[in-house]
Amino acid sequence: MVLSFTKEDAKRVMMPHDDALVVIVTMANHLLHRILVDNGSSADILYWPVFKQIGIDCSRITPFGSPLVGFAGEQVQPIGIISLPVTAGTTPRQSTVMVDFLVVDRPFAYNAIISWPALNKLKAVTSTYHLKMKFPIEEGVEKVKGDQTAVRKCYITFPKKPLEATPLMVSTVQSRNEGKPKGEPAETLEDVVVAKCKVVKVGSQLFLDIRESLVTFLKANLEVFAWTHKDMLGISPEEILHQLNVDPNVKPVKQKRRKFAPERNIAIAKEVEKLLRARFIEKSTLS
Template sequence: MISTISGGPTLAGTSNNSIKHYVRSTYAHQVFSAEQGRLPKTYKSGWAPITFCEEEERGVILPQDNLIIIRADISNLVGRILLDTGSSVSVMFAEAFNELQVPSHLLDRSITPLVSFSGEVVQPIRSIHLPISIGSAPQWRTITTPFLIIDCPTAYNVILGRPAMAQMKVFISTHMLLLKFPTPYGTGTVRGDQLGPRSYYASAVKSTNRQHRGEALAAEPVEDLELVTLDEDIQDRQVRIGTSLSQELRSDLVAFLRLNSEVFAWSYNDMPDILPEIISHRLSINPAVRPVRQKRRAYDPEQYEAIRAKVDKLTSIEFIKEVDYPTWLANVVMVRKGTKG
C-alpha cells in the first residue's frame, strides 16, 4: 500500500522551472494582497453552503478511525477506492486497470516517478485520463482526471488523490465517513464503507508483519511451465522449463538437461557422503543461556508413522545418527508439504 505519494502530473508541473514558478506565484500573490491591504479575490461559487450535522452520523459504528473507501464509476463500477488527501496524484493499480479493458491506445507514455512516504521511488507503468463519477443521480459529479498505473500488490483498486478531490470540490468528514460535493441539483453525498477498510487494513498489517518476521510468501512463476522427462525409463525424473522458449532453444535445453541428468539428486540416496567442508548445519547456541526443555507432545498414529518413516529413511543413508540424552529436549515439528512439486 502506498500511503502518501508525491510527484506525478500536478499543477506544479514536472520540471524544476515550473515548480519554482508555482511556488513564486503563490508567494507573490500573498505579498501583493498584503501590500494592498485586502484579501485575495474570491470567486462566487454558485452553490449552496455544505454542512454536516449530528444526525448524519447515524449508522456509523463509533468509535471508529477507518480509512474512507468508496465506490465510483470509472468506465465501470469500481469498488475499493481509497480517498487519500496525502497523495498528489490519483493511482490505479494494474490488476484493476486490466479488468476495465480500456483500449491500450489511450495510455500515455509520458510518466514521472512517484515518491512514497518512506522515500522509496515507485515507477509507474503508464498514465491515462479517465472519467470518474461519484454520487447518485441527479446529485452526482463527473470529472476527467489522470491516473498513474502502478503494478504492485495492494488491498485497493484505486487511490483517489488530492487534485481529483479538489476538482470535484469534495468536503470530507472522517468522523462520519462521509463526503459531500456541490452539484447543479443540490449537494451530493457518498458514504464510505466501514466493514471493508477494517478487513483491508487487517490484511495489509498481516502481510507486513509476515514480511518483517521473514516468512516466505508464496511466489508465482513469471510464465507457464511444462514438465520434461529426462529419462524415459524412469518417468518420475522430471524437471520444469518455461514455455516461452523458442523451439530451437527448447530442444537444446532439453538435450543439455538429459545429457547431464546425473547431476540431479532425485532422492536422499543420490547424496551420500557430503563433506562437511562443502556444507554443514549446526545450531549457534549461546552457552551462557539456560536451555528451555519443552513438554513432551503426543501425536496421533498417522503422525507417529510419518515420523518413524522419515527417521528410518535418514538413518539408513547416514544423514542422521541416534544419540541418547538423559532428559527430553524438544518435540518434532511436523510440516505438511504441498501437493505441487
C-alpha cells in the same frame, strides 16, 4: 453553497473508529468498490490489476517519466498515465469529472486512490470522522458514504499477506509479476531484427503501439548505433579517452594465465580476435 457535516452524518458509523474513507464510484462505466480517498496525496492512482479487469485499451496509456516517492523515500515507477471519467453519487444526483490516473503495478488492498486533483475537480469536502464525502450538484449537495465494512476487511487482509491481497471488483485479477520468484527479471526480452545481421532486444510486455514506435525509431536511426567494433573507429580522443593511472617508471608485471572451461576459451578467443582485427588492442611485447 455550504458543505457541512452534522451529527446526522455520523449515524450508522461504528464508533469509535480510526478508519479510512473508502467509497464506491463509477469509473469508465464500471462500478468500482474499495476506492481510497486520500487527502494527503497529490496523485490519483489506479492499480494495474483493476485497469486490466476494466478492459481499457492499453494504447490509451501515456508514458510517465517521474517516479512516485513514498513517505519513507521508496520509489515506484508508474506504467503510465491515463485520463478516465469518474462519477460520484447516484442517478440523477451525480457529478462526473475527468481524472488523470497514474497506473501502478504494485500489490495494494484498494482498487484506486482519489486524491487532491480529483477532489478539487469534484469540489468535494471530506470528513474522515463522519466517513462521508460531499460535493455540489445542480440540485444542491450530494454525499457519498464510506464503506466501513470494506475498509476493515482491508485492514485484516492486506498487512498480513500483502502479496496475496489482490484488488477485488467483480473477480480477482493477478498482477503481471505475481508468483515470480525473487531474483528473476520482471519480463523476458525478445530479439527483434531491425536490419540484416542487426538484432536488438526489447521487453516482451511492451504495449504494442510502444513496441512498434520503438522498432520504427531504431530502423530509422541505424547509423547512430555501433553494431560492431569497426563502427567505433575514428573516435577522437577529445570525445573519449581511457587511461590507466600507473607509474611509467615501474616495470609492468605479467599476470598469471587463468584457465577457463573449453567453451569459454573458444568464446574468449573469438572476442579477442574481433578486437585485434578492429585494432582496439595489440599483442603485448612483454616476455
